[in-house]
Amino acid sequence: MSRSPSIPDRPHRDIDPDLPDDERLEALRDHYQDLVDVNEQLSEQLDDADERREQLRERVDRIERENETLKSSSLYIATVEDVLENEEVIVKQHGNNQEVLTDVSPRIVEQIEPGDRVAVNDSFAIQTVLNAETDARAQSMEITERPEVTYADIGGIDEQVREVREAVEQPLAEPELFTEVGIEPPSGVLLYGPPGTGKTMLAKAVANETDATFIKMAGSELVRKFIGEGSRLVRDLFEMAREREPAIIFIDEIDAIATRRSESKTSGDAEVQRTMMQLLSEMDGFEARGEIRIIAATNRFDMLDRAILRPGRFDRLIEVPEPDRDGREQILEIHTRGMNVADDVDFAALADDTEGYSGAEIESLSTEAGMFAIRNDRNEVTHQDFVEALEKIEEDDSSDVISSPGYFYQ
Numbered sequence: 510m511s512r513s514p515s516i517p518d519r520p521h522r523d524i525d526p527d528l529p530d531d532e533r534l535e536a537l538r539d540h541y542q543d544l545v546d547v548n549e550q551l552s553e554q555l556d557d558a559d560e561r562r563e564q565l566r567e568r569v570d571r572i573e574r575e576n577e578t579l580k581s582s583s584l585y586i587a588t589v590e591d592v593l594e595n596e597e598v599i600v601k602q603h604g605n606n607q608e609v610l611t612d613v614s615p616r617i618v619e620q621i622e623p624g625d626r627v628a629v630n631d632s633f634a635i636q637t638v639l640n641a642e643t644d645a646r647a648q649s650m651e652i653t654e655r656p657e658v659t660y661a662d663i664g665g666i667d668e669q670v671r672e673v674r675e676a677v678e679q680p681l682a683e684p685e686l687f688t689e690v691g692i693e694p695p696s697g698v699l700l701y702g703p704p705g706t707g708k709t710m711l712a713k714a715v716a717n718e719t720d721a722t723f724i725k726m727a728g729s730e731l732v733r734k735f736i737g738e739g740s741r742l743v744r745d746l747f748e749m750a751r752e753r754e755p756a757i758i759f760i761d762e763i764d765a766i767a768t769r770r771s772e773s774k775t776s777g778d779a780e781v782q783r784t785m786m787q788l789l790s791e792m793d794g795f796e797a798r799g800e801i802r803i804i805a806a807t808n809r810f811d812m813l814d815r816a817i818l819r820p821g822r823f824d825r826l827i828e829v830p831e832p833d834r835d836g837r838e839q840i841l842e843i844h845t846r847g848m849n850v851a852d853d854v855d856f857a858a859l860a861d862d863t864e865g866y867s868g869a870e871i872e873s874l875s876t877e878a879g880m881f882a883i884r885n886d887r888n889e890v891t892h893q894d895f896v897e898a899l900e901k902i903e904e905d906d907s908s909d910v911i912s913s914p915g916y917f918y919q
């Protein structure tokens with residue numbers, strides 16, 4: 510940046526009043542010339558300052574425009590492969606792995622190096638360099654300081670709640686118990702069972718109870734969206750947890766990165782394998798009594814690579830089944846707690862009629878019943894509304910040819 514020029518001194522000249530007229534006149538002329546020179550210098554400096562102000566205004570305008578573009582358009586995530594001369598960069602877009610040569614503004618080129626993740630617009634111009642946090646969030650990691658779900662919101666799986674509390678909550682809340690007895694708590698807990706039965710809720714409720722940050726990552730996203738980056742993302746995940754201790758790491762659909770080798774023969778196989786190895790090595794190198802706990806979930810227990818179930822890894826398995834009759838009744842009561850329900854609603858009868866329903870399906874049933882009430886201009890939900898909602902759901906299901914959720918057990 511240029512230094513501001515110094516302001517010239519004000520010209521000063523002592524003129525002896527006793528000098529002869531011609532000499533005084535000469536001295537006054539010189540003084541006048543000095544003043545003219547200084548005046549010229551000052552106006553030059555003023556012109557420079559005006560020009561600089563104009564440049565700065567243009568820069569502010571440009572940055573504001575850049576800012577607006579950044580705010581208004583969606584950006585894609587890419588990794589910098591190489592930084593070339595002449596402010597050119599090769600980036601590889603995530604998802605389709607397309608490599609593109611693109612220009613970067615001098616402002617950004619100074620900040621980037623190969624391996625950095627950046628956000629690019631539709632024309633692949635780099636808009637911003639992602640810091641660890643934006644980056645992680647951009648990559649479908651869900652982070653909640655303290656989720657709102659509590660154990661009281663979970664119905665029908667009391668035994669599973671007890672087991673999760675023992676395996677995850679206690680080592681976080683009372684690590685000394687384990688030290689005194691001299692045992693290691695389970696390293697990781699694996700929840701398995703059909704979709705929509707409350708696995709995610711369980712993990713969130715533990716985070717709520719222990720005042721921990723809940724960090725969720727979906728295995729499927731990891732493999733589908735970020736080919737070539739799974740292992741890096743796993744590292745980021747644990748780093749994020751360490752920064753935010755106490756933390757619960759929840760890996761949903763773990764089967765996506767921990768499939769049995771024989772089951773997966775695709776070209777991405779090695780990649781998926783690397784992601785899994787990274788996960789295992791992060792788990793191996795970490796203190797089970799520490800402030801970070803890991804919970805994973807799957808609907809496809811049968812497909813899991815047994816390597817992840819070895820001691821020191823996901824060594825506590827908890828099955829979360831579909832709710833039984835009593836469970837369904839409890840879940841119905843939980844999901845209608847905030848609803849204006851008429852006295853005639855018979856939860857026990859509805860529980861009988863919802864055999865095979867998961868918690869998530871019971872939640873939709875309650876919402877659907879509420880919709881029937883609204884449609885009939887009522888603000889109270891009656892038993893008949895639930896019956897009609899049930900019929901509608903059954904109808905929708907039977908028209909849905911392939912409605913099998915596709916989960917399996919051991």
Ligand SMILES: Nc1ncnc2c1ncn2[C@@H]1O[C@H](COP(=O)(O)OP(=O)(O)OP(=O)(O)O)[C@@H](O)[C@H]1O
Pocket residue numbers: 662663664665666703704705706707708709710711761806807808840843867868869870872
């Ligand atoms: N046992 C339950 N008690 C109360 N509500 C439940 C229960 N199970 C599911 N639900 C409802 O269904 C929603 C989805 O549940 P959740 O995400 O915990 O299921 P999940 O087992 O993790 O499913 P998936 O395997 O599809 O990820 C919850 O937000 C909740 O409203």
